[in-house]
């Protein structure tokens with residue numbers, strides 16, 4: 001009995017759509033690319049409800065004839081290639097002829113288009129792959145594609161969409177990936193009637209400034225190189241503006257955004273030891289190579305490409321970035337406008353500096369594990385201040401609790417500024433200080449919520465933090481919760497926030513990168529694993545505020561940390577599931 005059917009087009013298109021348009025941002029990418037392929041010089045992207053209700057792209061490109069306006073929705077309908085050979089000389093963004101067919105299978109699409117030399121245009125309405133109507137229309141030259149109610153007939157997909165702010169941040173990312181390199185085209189992006197970007201045609205540097213703010217220009221060095229194999233043009237961040245996340249790293253080949261771990265490594269390698277540990281440079285680099293030397297035909301949405309000359313490209317890219325960094329950093333050292341310095345001002349006239357005095361306990365015996373208090377007092381004439389603990393988050397009311405486990409009263413030894421070693425009843429405990437502190441802070445934040453970090457400090461000078469438009473929206477969302485944890489933060493403009501108080505122990509200079517990390521955790525998978533948002537937020541806060549490996553700890557601090565850790569129900573594992581404690585048992589010690 002025969003059981004094989006050929007699927008109807010509408011079903012086949014829906015399946016294909018799953019690959020090309022997995023979320024609104026996928027449709028945005030395809031429509032913007034089509035507009036560029038049509039030679040447009042002005043492209044407007046209009047979005048409603050993060051693309052759920054409407055994604056519309058309006059261009060002033062070539063437009064289509066009446067019959068092309070219907071044909072473009074067929075599968076494998078393309079004007080961009082004709083033969084297999086053409087695949088090796090691709091000069092357009094699209095070439096598969098799949099995008100419009102896919103989009104029309106999962107949305108209600110209205111296409112209005114008019115050729116440059118026609119009087120009238122045409123409007124085609126198509127829903128779920130079926131053409132509903134076509135009629136002549138009066139419309140401007142060029143094309144407008146309005147995609148309404150995306151996934152209206154694929155409820156599973158529609159239900160999988162994330163919150164508007166998340167979907168919108170994907171759309172903005174797609175928008176940046178396209179507009180950064182096509183700086184000769186003017187673009188606008190508006191969301192729910194509000195203009196987010198209005199980018200004029202210009203240079204790459206102007207485009208970067210248009211997307212990230214004018215101040216960004218100061219942070220970059222230009223990279224330029226031209227060889228037979230490749231032409232490189234772009235900008236890399238000055239080392240002092242490196243970031244804690246790999247956020248703004250954009251590589252383009254022949255006008256297409258790509259992800260290429262090897263070439264990214266080439267750029268990072270060029271910075272060598274110029275960057276603080278675990279920070280990353282930002283870069284915007286366009287490569288121009290002969291289209292026959294690359295293969296872009298790997299996956300419709302994935303951004304991977306293969307290069308024939310990968311090794312050579314690696315070397316060229318690395319050396320040109322290195323040269324840019326070297327050349328310019330020398331230049332800045334020779335310039336005389338030194339950065340502003342913190343000015344403390346002269347001391348009052350009758351001020352007599354006083355010598356600080358140190359008192360200590362002469363009876364203290366470090367080998368007596370009797371809970372003897374080690375305390376160094378720094379006496380000042382104004383009053384006695386006891387310097388006990390540098391990290392105030394460790395400081396907590398349980399400090400004097402007599403029921404604390406015996407381990408805490410033992411002497412602790414810090415090894416490699418990373419592990420705390422201490423005797424416990426069942427042997428020797430080796431404790432990872434950073435993970436331990438993460439656990440303690442995390443539990444405290446979860447249990448006591450806003451009370452946990454209430455020891456906040458008012459900043460002497462409020463700090464301004466600036467974000468991309470998408471990140472700023474997320475910040476706005478997080479504000480109430482951040483406030484409850486002791487941050488005093490408010491919006492200054494749409495993308496700038498002013499921070500005037502923070503929980504103790506955060507440095508002013510680190511605030512920008514602190515929030516960037518927080519947002520990137522919030523957007524990324526770290527937080528989505530967690531059932532509630534506040535849980536994810538607590539995790540991110542705990543991880544960032546925890547004392548880091550490499551920090552020297554005082555006895556007091558170690559005691560406190562060990563005591564607090566043993567009071568946690570889940571002392572063995574850090575909140576991200578890493579092991580905190582290793583115990584060496586008496587038998588093993590004997591052996």
Ligand code: ADP
Nearest residue numbers: 034038072078079094095096097098099100143
């Ligand atoms: P591809 O871009 O791979 O060719 P698409 O499905 O995206 O496939 O588009 C099909 C065809 O429709 C294109 O080849 C092009 O001829 C035409 N087209 C699509 N969008 C536009 C536009 N904005 N302006 C002019 N022509 C367009």
Ligand code: MG
Nearest residue numbers: 030034094099
């Ligand atoms: Mg296309």
